[in-house]
Amino acid sequence: MKKLTDIFLLMIIVLLAASCDVLNEEVVSDITAQTHFTTPGGFEDAVNAAYEPLRSFYGTEQGGNITEYGTDLIRNAGHGGYHYMNQYNAGLNSEGDPMANLWDNYYVGINSCNAVINRAPEVEGMDEDTQKTRVGEAHFLRAHYYFHLVEHFGPVHLTTEETKEVETEATRAPESDVYEQIISDLETAIANLPGSQEDYGRATEPAAKMLLSQVLLTRGYKDYGTGSDFSEAARLAEEVIDDYSFELLDDFEMIFDNDNEQNAEIIWAVQYGQDPLLNGNGNGSHLYYRPWYETYSYQGKGGIIRTNEPGYGRPWIRFKPTSFALENYRPLDQDARYDQSFQDIWYYNDSGNVPEYPGARNPSPSAGDTAIYIDPDMTQAEVEQEQPNTSYNLISWSTIPINMFPSLKKHDDFQRPSVNEPAGNKDYIVYRLAEAYLFAAEAYLMDGNPGAAVPHLNEVRRRAAWPGQESSMEITTGDVDLEFILDERGREFYGEQKRWLTLKRTGTLLERVRDYNDNEEAQANIEDYHMLRPIPATQLNRTTNDYEQNPGY
Numbered sequence: 001m002k003k004l005t006d007i008f009l010l011m012i013i014v015l016l017a018a019s020c021d022v023l024n025e026e027v028v029s030d031i032t033a034q035t036h037f038t039t040p041g042g043f044e045d046a047v048n049a050a051y052e053p054l055r056s057f058y059g060t061e062q063g064g065n066i067t068e069y070g071t072d073l074i075r076n077a078g079h080g081g082y083h084y085m086n087q088y089n090a091g092l093n094s095e096g097d098p099m100a101n102l103w104d105n106y107y108v109g110i111n112s113c114n115a116v117i118n119r120a121p122e123v124e125g126m127d128e129d130t131q132k133t134r135v136g137e138a139h140f141l142r143a144h145y146y147f148h149l150v151e152h153f154g155p156v157h158l159t160t161e162e163t164k165e166v167e168t169e170a171t172r173a174p175e176s177d178v179y180e181q182i183i184s185d186l187e188t189a190i191a192n193l194p195g196s197q198e199d200y201g202r203a204t205e206p207a208a209k210m211l212l213s214q215v216l217l218t219r220g221y222k223d224y225g226t227g228s229d230f231s232e233a234a235r236l237a238e239e240v241i242d243d244y245s246f247e248l249l250d251d252f253e254m255i256f257d258n259d260n261e262q263n264a265e266i267i268w269a270v271q272y273g274q275d276p277l278l279n280g281n282g283n284g285s286h287l288y289y290r291p292w293y294e295t296y297s298y299q300g301k302g303g304i305i306r307t308n309e310p311g312y313g314r315p316w317i318r319f320k321p322t323s324f325a326l327e328n329y330r331p332l333d334q335d336a337r338y339d340q341s342f343q344d345i346w347y348y349n350d351s352g353n354v355p356e357y358p359g360a361r362n363p364s365p366s367a368g369d370t371a372i373y374i375d376p377d378m379t380q381a382e383v384e385q386e387q388p389n390t391s392y393n394l395i396s397w398s399t400i401p402i403n404m405f406p407s408l409k410k411h412d413d414f415q416r417p418s419v420n421e422p423a424g425n426k427d428y429i430v431y432r433l434a435e436a437y438l439f440a441a442e443a444y445l446m447d448g449n450p451g452a453a454v455p456h457l458n459e460v461r462r463r464a465a466w467p468g469q470e471s472s473m474e475i476t477t478g479d480v481d482l483e484f485i486l487d488e489r490g491r492e493f494y495g496e497q498k499r500w501l502t503l504k505r506t507g508t509l510l511e512r513v514r515d516y517n518d519n520e521e522a523q524a525n526i527e528d529y530h531m532l533r534p535i536p537a538t539q540l541n542r543t544t545n546d547y548e549q550n551p552g553y
Contacts (some may be wrong), residue, residue, distance in 0.1 A: 004051065004201030004271040007534040029175075037119045040126040046116050047134045050141050051201075051271075051527040053109035057148075058270040058497065059283030059411075062101040064319060066152065066533070067497040073325040074517035075491050077291070079317035089522035093553055094537040102152060103536045106145040113142035114162040115192055132500075136192025140203040140211065143185035147215055150178040152500055153552060154532045168544040176216055176224040179215070186212040186363050188427040195244055198300035200262055201271035201427070206244050209236045210267055210431040213439045218505045220446060225316035231514035234443035234452075240267065248433055248463045251338040256410040258426060265274065267431040274415065274425045282423025292403040293346050296372055296393045301355035303348035304371050308419035311343055312411060313460070319495070320405050324516035326397050328490050332376060334469045335461075335493050344374040357391040365391040378412055408495045416487070434460050442485050442506075450480040457485070460492060482506060504531055527552065 057063040061080070068074045069086035076083040082089025085098055087483035116138035123131060142160075149156045158181060189208040197204055213236035220229035240246070247264040249255055255265050272283045292315050294304050307314050321342075329338035348354045349455035351367035362369065370392040378386070378396040387394050396403060413424035437460050441453035454477055461473040475484075489502055503509040513526045529552030540547055 001045075003273060004048075004199050007132050021415070024470075025406075028238055031173065037115065038122045038124060039064075040123065043119070043123045043126060043131070045118070046119070047111065047137055048079050048114035050109055050116060050138055051143070051533055053112075054106040054141075054270045055280055056101060056105035056305050058430065059272065059424070060101075060281070060427075061284060061288060061316075061318065062098045063276065063497055064285070064288055065098040066102055067500045068319050069500075069521060070513060070517070071503055073322055073328075073494055074319045075322050075517050075519045077317045077405070079292075084273065085520055086517070088525040088527070089521055092534070092550065094534040094540065096534070096536075097534050099152075100536040101539050103539060108512075109145045109160075110142055111163050113138040114160055117142075117160070118162050132145055132192050132277035133194060133197070134210075135290060136189045137203040139185040140193065142210050143182045143189065143208075143215070144211060146178055146182050146185075147211070147218075148501075151218065151504060152533045153535060157547075166320065168515040168542065170539070170545070170547055172548060175222070179219050179224070182215055183212065184308065186215065200294075202270065206240045206246070206399070207268035207431060210436060210439070213237045213240070213443070213540045215435070217439055218501075219442050220443070220507060221507060222515055230443045230447035234440045234447065237440035237443065239434045241433065241440070244435040246436075248459065250463065251340075252337055252444035252464060254407070255429070255432065256412075258413060258415055261427045265432045265434065266427075266429055267433060267436070269427040269429045271427055272425050276423070279423055279425060283411075283413065283426050284316075284424060285428065286313055286413040286416075286424045286426070286496075287422060288318040289406055289408035289411060290315040290317065291320075291405050292317050293372060293407070296404065297359065298355040298393075301353050302371075303350050303354035303365075304346055305350045305353075306419050307349060308414055308416060310414060311346060311407075312349060313412065313414070314420055314422070319408075320400075321408075321494070322516055322518045323397065323400075324518075325490060325494060326376070328487055334466060334472045335464050335491065336442075336466045337464050338376075339423050341409060341494060344376075344406045345370060346372040359388060359393040361389055362391040372404070374400065374404075410495055415497070429496065434463075438485065438489055438492065440491070441480075441531060442482075445482065446487060447479055451477045453480050453485075461487065464491070482508070486512070514553040529553070 016223065031525060035044055065082045065085045069076060082098060085418055120131060120135050128409040145172065155172035155175055156178060160181065164227060186208050189203065190205055190212065191204060193205040193208055195205050213233045218234035219225040220233065245264065246267060249263060249265050254260050255263060263357040273279050274467045286347060290313055294306050294315065296302060306314055329335055332338055346371050348365060348367045348371045354367060355363055357363050357365065363375045372393045375394065383394055383396050383399050389469040413426040415425055437456040441456040443450040444450065454475060457480065458474045461475065462470045465473040474526050486506065503512055508533060510526055510528065514523050532550045534553035535549050540549065
């Protein structure tokens with residue numbers, strides 16, 4: 001099966017490529033978008049271009065800034081320039097890069113989709129079924145782009161026509177209208193798309209059903225939602241579970257294994273690859289969740305260096321788990337997901353620079369011995385008492401510093417050409433089967449049927465159990481409420497660019513940030529108006545009519 005990256009060439013349209021004889025001024029080549037798009041190859045190029053903006057969001061720092069910061073699970077670590085996204089302070093304004101990145105790139109994607117859909121009838125000589133599928137992909141992608149825009153910004157400019165010339169006026173369509181367009185696009189996508197595609201990474205029917213389930217689940221909470229939104233969201237999630245060949249992997253950690261990217265749990269993933277000509281800036285997620293492990297030293301020696309192997313990648317120290325995020329995995333002897341999601345021990349790997357620890361039980365450690373350990377249970381007093389006896393840096397969950405914390409393993413990528421190469425090649429998982437179970441569970445709960453949510457939650461929880469602990473992880477109807485589902489999603493999807501939209505959807509963003517985000521500024525600053533992001537200044541400045549800013553900004 002081919003990957004979409006194998007055909008993800010940047011589409012270069014030569015608007016006027018002319019070779020002229022100086023005397024005769026004869027034009028021998030005239031290639032335009034109009035002529036190129038009406039050929040099968042040109043139409044394929046246009047569809048491929050519509051996927052490209054996904055890479056500006058999934059697996060990027062800006063995508064993480066707008067989806068991970070400012071929640072109950074993740075706060076800012078010590079590095080990076082976007083702490084305002086977590087702290088909800090004055091830096092969160094219309095000049096911010098995370099907002100402009102999402103807005104500008106996703107509107108480029110929308111225009112590419114509009115071009116595909118509008119120009120499809122003009123294409124000549126293309127296989128009818130292939131063309132139908134490609135149009136379905138464009139409807140899916142347009143729905144995806146509009147869904148993220150409307151959820152982050154509220155009423156936004158809504159157009160289904162290709163922009164061919166400079167336009168300086170825009171209007172803000174009501175959220176309900178944007179949702180109607182999203183749903184219409186996804187219904188068309190479901191009707192047009194196959195269950196699977198030869199090019200791995202293209203949109204499929206089950207991917208469209210997952211997105212529509214999420215869209216209806218989200219609209220169900222809103223005052224313009226319909227009475228059937230939750231039941232329809234559950235039905236679509238059930239179809240994804242029952243009607244295709246997806247499976248929950250037995251081993252949670254294997255979902256994210258570098259050598260297992262096209263596994264049976266993945267419904268849709270944004271594609272990256274090892275060819276630098278096709279990979280663009282790559283998937284950078286391997287950088288952002290890694291702590292500053294290499295700076296811990298004793299008597300001027302550290303004994304740890306970064307290497308391109310498990311546990312020792314390049315640290316950018318951006319996204320740090322909150323205390324709640326870690327405690328949420330307890331009991332650790334029943335739920336395996338903390339151990340399978342995080343690294344909390346580092347070993348000396350620089351044999352010529354391992355420090356001596358006079359008075360410790362092992363005063364002369366060597367390469368391969370423990371260098372840093374983050375203990376889940378020790379108190380600060382116990383750490384202080386034990387530290388002189390150890391030949392490593394001892395930290396506990398209760399004493400985690402801002403730049404040293406358990407490192408998320410989900411995004412580890414050791415197939416890069418060097419340890420300092422930021423462009424990762426690992427695909428970014430957008431939808432996997434576990435989320436179909438949890439979409440269904442949440443929809444059943446909100447539709448007044450918590451009993452129907454139980455088997456779906458238990459499917460996910462049994463897989464998460466240590467061997468022999470499956471029954472201990474099972475729940476009953478009395479356990480099911482929205483708080484439980486949010487906690488379960490936190491355990492299952494930590495670090496997968498889902499949390500901010502989940503909390504916004506369920507109306508729990510303010511409460512959860514105030515209760516669980518470890519940053520005092522975040523807890524004190526977040527207000528109701530932060531449920532929407534500021535409209536980027538670039539949009540306001542280039543619009544000649546009055547394009548209103550969101551309240552509070």
